[in-house]
Amino acid sequence: MNTVLYVEDDDNNAFMLTHRLRRRGVRVQHVEDGERALVAAAWDPPAAVLLDLNLPGMDGLAVLRRLRTDAATRTLPVIVVSASVREQDRARALEAGADVFVAKPIDFQRLLDVLSRWVDVRPSPGEPA
DSSP: OOEEEEEOOOHHHHHHHHHHHHHTTOEEEEESSHHHHHHHHHHSOOSEEEEOSOOSSSOHHHHHHHHHHSTTTTTOOEEEEESOOSHHHHHHHHHHTOSEEEESSOOHHHHHHHHTTTSOOOOOTTOOO
């Protein structure tokens, strides 16, 4: 399985990162809110979840807690990707069950390194890191 569930409400961020990941051979399923994320993760579990913290309705921490309490999604790798870079935000995300916290703006090479633990990422000559 090589699908990443990307939970992001900002269309520009979603378009940019989805495009770059697809160029690396990663299938991306994008959803814009927490409720859809929970349904998508349970229905067709991805290899990993990229989760923004600032989402409309249910925030990313609530989504993460729900993923961790559901037997079907409890073990999914979750990478929090957020512009909330205060140490307390990072600590809350990790306490809620995030496997990794990646700050925005995203260091794409670092994200690829993290994702490669769970997803096959192919090299892409000419892709800026």
